Amino acid sequence: MTLSVEGLRVAHGAHEVLHGVDLTVASDELLVVLGPSGAGKSTLLRAVAGLTPISAGRVTIRDRDVTRLRPGQRNVAMVFQSYALFPHPPTAETTRSAPSGRAMPRAERADRARRPAATVGCGHLLGRRPGQLSGGERQRVALARALVREPDVFLLDEPLSNLDAELRVEMRAELKALHARVGGATLHVTHDQVEALVLGDRIAVLRDGRIEQVGTPDEIWHAPATTFVARFIGSPPMNLLPSDGPLSGFAPPGMLIGVRPGALRLSDQGAPARVERIEVVGEDAHIYLRLGEHSVVARVPSAQKPASDETHVTVRDGDVHVFDPSTGKRA
Amino acid sequence: MSRRQLGFMLAPYAVGMVALVLLPAAATLMLAFADYDLVQPPQWTGAGNFTELAGDGIFRTALVNSLVFAAVAVPLRLLIALGLALLLHRRARGVGTARTAAALPTAVPEVAYGLLWLWLFNPLYGPINQLLRVGGENGLTALGRTPPQWLTDPTDARAAIIIMSLFTVGESFLVLLAARLVLPPEVYELAAVEDATGWDVFRRITLPLIAPVLGLLLVRDTILSFQVSFVPALVVTDGGPPPYATTYLSLFVYRNAFEYLRYGYAAAATMVMLVLTVAAVILQWRLLRRWR
Numbered sequence: 006m007t008l009s010v011e012g013l014r015v016a017h018g019a020h021e022v023l024h025g026v027d028l029t030v031a032s033d034e035l036l037v038v039l040g041p042s043g044a045g046k047s048t049l050l051r052a053v054a055g056l057t058p059i060s061a062g063r064v065t066i067r068d069r070d071v072t073r074l075r076p077g078q079r080n081v082a083m084v085f086q087s088y089a090l091f092p093h094p095p096t097a098e099t100t101r102s103a104p105s106g107r108a109m110p111r112a113e114r115a116d117r118a119r120r121p122a123a124t125v126g127c128g129h130l131l132g133r134r135p136g137q138l139s140g141g142e143r144q145r146v147a148l149a150r151a152l153v154r155e156p157d158v159f160l161l162d163e164p165l166s167n168l169d170a171e172l173r174v175e176m177r178a179e180l181k182a183l184h185a186r187v188g189g190a191t192l193h194v195t196h197d198q199v200e201a202l203v204l205g206d207r208i209a210v211l212r213d214g215r216i217e218q219v220g221t222p223d224e225i226w227h228a229p230a231t232t233f234v235a236r237f238i239g240s241p242p243m244n245l246l247p248s249d250g251p252l253s254g255f256a257p258p259g260m261l262i263g264v265r266p267g268a269l270r271l272s273d274q275g276a277p278a279r280v281e282r283i284e285v286v287g288e289d290a291h292i293y294l295r296l297g298e299h300s301v302v303a304r305v306p307s308a309q310k311p312a313s314d315e316t317h318v319t320v321r322d323g324d325v326h327v328f329d330p331s332t333g334k335r336a
Numbered sequence: 337m338s339r340r341q342l343g344f345m346l347a348p349y350a351v352g353m354v355a356l357v358l359l360p361a362a363a364t365l366m367l368a369f370a371d372y373d374l375v376q377p378p379q380w381t382g383a384g385n386f387t388e389l390a391g392d393g394i395f396r397t398a399l400v401n402s403l404v405f406a407a408v409a410v411p412l413r414l415l416i417a418l419g420l421a422l423l424l425h426r427r428a429r430g431v432g433t434a435r436t437a438a439a440l441p442t443a444v445p446e447v448a449y450g451l452l453w454l455w456l457f458n459p460l461y462g463p464i465n466q467l468l469r470v471g472g473e474n475g476l477t478a479l480g481r482t483p484p485q486w487l488t489d490p491t492d493a494r495a496a497i498i499i500m501s502l503f504t505v506g507e508s509f510l511v512l513l514a515a516r517l518v519l520p521p522e523v524y525e526l527a528a529v530e531d532a533t534g535w536d537v538f539r540r541i542t543l544p545l546i547a548p549v550l551g552l553l554l555v556r557d558t559i560l561s562f563q564v565s566f567v568p569a570l571v572v573t574d575g576g577p578p579p580y581a582t583t584y585l586s587l588f589v590y591r592n593a594f595e596y597l598r599y600g601y602a603a604a605a606t607m608v609m610l611v612l613t614v615a616a617v618i619l620q621w622r623l624l625r626r627w628r
Contacts, residue, residue, distance in 0.1 A: 031479050056525050077531025154530065279454035 006065075007032040007190035008053065008158045013062035015048050015214075022048045023214040025062070030158070030263055033188035037205035040201065041193060041237065045214040047193040050160050053192060054081055066157050077153040079158075082151035088143045090135035090150075122149040125183060141172045148180075152187065159191040163199060198238045210234045228326075230331040235263050235326060241291055244269070244301040248327070251276040251296040253321055260336055261328040266291065268324035269303035271311055275319035280311055294318065374597055385604035396582045396603060398588040402609075405614045406561040406582060406616070408465065409501045413557055414550065418506035427463070442506025450571030452545035453500050457486035457572070477499070487573055490581030497568045497582055504564065508553050515549040516542070551624040558616050560611055562586055585609045 008030040015023040018299040022045045030036045038046045040172045043171045044283055047081065051057040052066055055076035064072050064079075116236040122128045127145040135143060143166060147170040151159055164180070181204055184191060201208045202222045209232070210225065218230035228244075229235035236242040243263045255262050271278075271292065282293040283301070292303040296318060329336045368385055370378040389395050420438045424431055441449065456464050464486070471478035484492040519542070527537045543550075566586035569575055575583040575591070583591075585605060593602035 006603045051525075054525075054529050056528065075531075076525075076528040079529075081527060081529060085522045085526065087520065087522050089520065089526045091523060091527075091544075160529075 006030065007034075008192065009063075009065045010049075010053060011065075012061045013049070013052055013064070014060045015045070015052050015057055016060045020282065021060075021214065022097055023059075025244070026211075026214070026216055028209055028219070030190045030192055032190050034206045035191040035193060037193045037195060037201040037208045037213055039198060039201040039205075039237075040209050040211035042078045042196055044211040046196070046211055048214075049211065050083075050162050050192060053158070054083055054160055080154075080156050080160045081160055082156035082163045083145075084151050084162065086149045086166050086168075087291075088135075088147040090138075090143055090146060095223075112122055122146075124152060124187065124294060126147045126179075140168050141176060144168065144176060148183070157190065159189050159193075161193040162180055163195055164193070165195070165197070173200075180204060190268045198240070202238070210237065212237075214247050220276070228335065229263075232263065232328050232336050233263065235328070238246050239265055240264050240302065241302040243326070245328070246296070246299050246301065247330075250299055251278075252318070252325075254291060255320075255325040256327040256336070260270065261330045263326035263328060264301070264320050264324060266302045266304035268320055269294075269301065270319045271303060271309070271316050272319050273317060275317040276320045278316050279315050280316060282309055284308070307332070363446065364603045364606055367600050369604075370600045374599065374600040378600065381600065385601050386608075388601065389604055389608065394580055394583065395588060398585050399581045401581070401583060401609075402562060402565065402585040403612075404494070405498060405501075405565050406558060409498045409564075410554065410557045410561050412502055413433070413505050414508060414554060416502055417505040417512055417553070418546075418550065420505070421512035422511045422538075425513055438509050439506035441503040446567040447571055449500075449504070450568050452570050453496070453568070454487075457496055459483065459485050459488070462486070467596045472612070488577050490577055492589050493577055493582050495571050497565055497573065499563050499573075500568045501561075502573070508557065511549060511553060512546065515546050519545050547624075551620070554624075555617050555620050559613050562613060585612075 006029045008028075010026060010028040013023055013026040013028075014021065026045075026049060028036070028038075028049075038049060040046050041335045048057055052059050055064075055074060059072070062072070063070060066079060066081070068150070070147060124129070125145045125148045127142060127149055130138060135146070138146065144167075147164070147283055165176055166301050168176055177200055184204075193204060195204075202225075205222055207219060207221055208220045208225050212233050215322045218225060218234045220228075220230075225234060225238055229238065232245060236245070243265050245263050246252055247258075248260040248262050249258040252262065252264070276296055278294040278296050278301075280292060281295050284291040284293075285307050288307055289304050292305060292310060294301050294303060294316070301318070328334065360572065367378065369382060370380050371384075372378040409550070423436050424438065424473050444452070456462050459465055465483040468477050468483045469475060475483075477483055486492050486496045523545075524537065526543060532540070562585055565582075565584040569582045569584055569587045570590070573582040576586050585608070589602045589605045589609070592598045592605065
């Protein structure tokens with residue numbers, strides 16, 4: 006394990022933000038920490054970097070206990086949402102941050118800066134000042150800067166959140182390709198589920214300072230461990246109904262069943278439902294339905310949206326997730 | 337907002353500007369080319385005042401004194417204000433008190449401040465020389481030297497005026513403190529992650545980010561430097577020790593105008609001061625723009 010975090014607790018005054026987090030990141034693995042704002046994602050990242058003091062726990066990087074070390078001694082590289090570029094020209098900036106060497110010949114430094122800069126496609130930007138760069142360019146420079154240091158762990162704090170939607174998709178793909186090329190243990194924090202599903206080798210879902218589930222994007226999607234994970238990932242979120250409600254027969258009574266909107270089929274038979282509202286989102290239509298006393302959402306191709314207010318809903322056995330309503334955990 | 341409203345609201349400032357700045361400036365400009373002693377009407381002398389200034393040894397001494405004071409005091413004052421701001425920008429125990437202490441001397445009325453230093457600088461029983469004599473014998477310092485004759489030796493007196501000016505940096509300190517507090521914390525965190533040295537952080541982050549404010553304060557302090565030396569020289573050293581060791585341009589103007597009643601001559605000296613100030617500001621502005 007390149008990075009391992011055990012029993013990490015962080016408190017801001019009397020308010021505990023992280024209640025004992027355990028995580029591991031293998032070498033060349035990209036682990037995405039996903040969660041709503043206020044879940045403690047950035048705090049976790051900052052604690053790993055050593056920027057936020059911890060109240061309990063242990064951080065190990067390459068079998069080296071770094072819990073008590075200064076940020077600068079942990080050999081990590083960080084990319085901030087705001088990029089945090091130094092006001093000096095990027096060349097000087099990327100070159101200065103060479104891993105071990107303050108005393109490195111100027112030419113070698115410049116050479117060191119050129120390679121990662123070329124890797125992330127910002128070689129032509131090296132002479133410019135941060136003020137002259139666009140958001141995407143700044144992000145590239147910040148990444149190049151992280152690469153120069155050849156760190157043990159990359160820490161990315163919402164690196165794509167400041168970019169506009171189009172650029173975000175583009176940079177997301179580039180980030181994925183970059184990680185495939187360069188490797189390196191990476192902890193990537195985001196609140197964007199799509200970003201997590203696309204980028205992550207594994208995803209850790211964080212909620213209120215606790216890890217809800219760690220797993221591959223497949224596991225997170227197909228076998229969410231808790232109702233929170235089930236509803237946080239997927240848009241519109243998963244429908245949760247009592248097992249003895251309108252869609253019965255999938256689990257013993259007293260349980261919760263979860264069905265993703267895309268798994269609900271509208272047909273002539275099955276549970277009768279009333280259409281309350283339809284949102285057409287391009288090729289998809291989100292159908293808001295009333296099933297007895299419960300509200301559910303179905304996602305169907307726009308072309309198949311129901312013509313009348315009355316319809317029926319069916320679901321296949323394999324598409325049903327079962328949860329324990331008292332703990333919220335997968336049954 | 338209508339033009340009439342705008343006019344009403346600007347009127348007090350316009351009146352103040354005209355009465356307190358423009359009219360005196362115009363009067364000074366005219367008087368610079370005349371002889372005037374408050375009793376007889378002004379008499380035009382053309383450039384006479386200026387030719388006299390050029391040959392006046394006291395004026396030349398005052399000019400050099402002022403320039404030396406500005407050259408030494410302005411950078412030192414700025415450095416101290418910057419040092420204090422960088423030292424006291426963090427939240428820590430006692431920082432509030434320290435900030436107040438750093439800003440407080442600036443709030444003391446100038447004459448009171450001067451009288452206080454008159455006591456502090458007293459060569460015999462003043463606390464400064466008493467401290468300097470600690471560990472020494474026969475009234476000498478621990479190194480066996482005579483302690484400074486603050487107000488009677490020309491060089492020591494000039495140093496004394498500069499030392500006095502170093503404690504009234506409250507405004508610059510507050511401006512720099514505010515400027516430092518709004519700098520983005522992530523940049524400093526990134527520097528911490530990259531194990532940058534304190535000097536690197538200062539040179540590569542703080543200095544470039546704070547430079548515009550620093551430049552502004554440099555220009556402002558230079559303009560002000562012709563004034564901050566006035567009250568100390570008047571109250572503490574009285575322009576001396578002889579001959580005119582701490583007579584600065586401002587004191588020279590004051591003496592000629594209000595003691596010798598040579599208003600025209602004083603006005604001409606004021607004009608020279610103005611030209612010097614403008615030249616210094618333009619020079620600094622150019623240097624700063626080239627550096628950025």
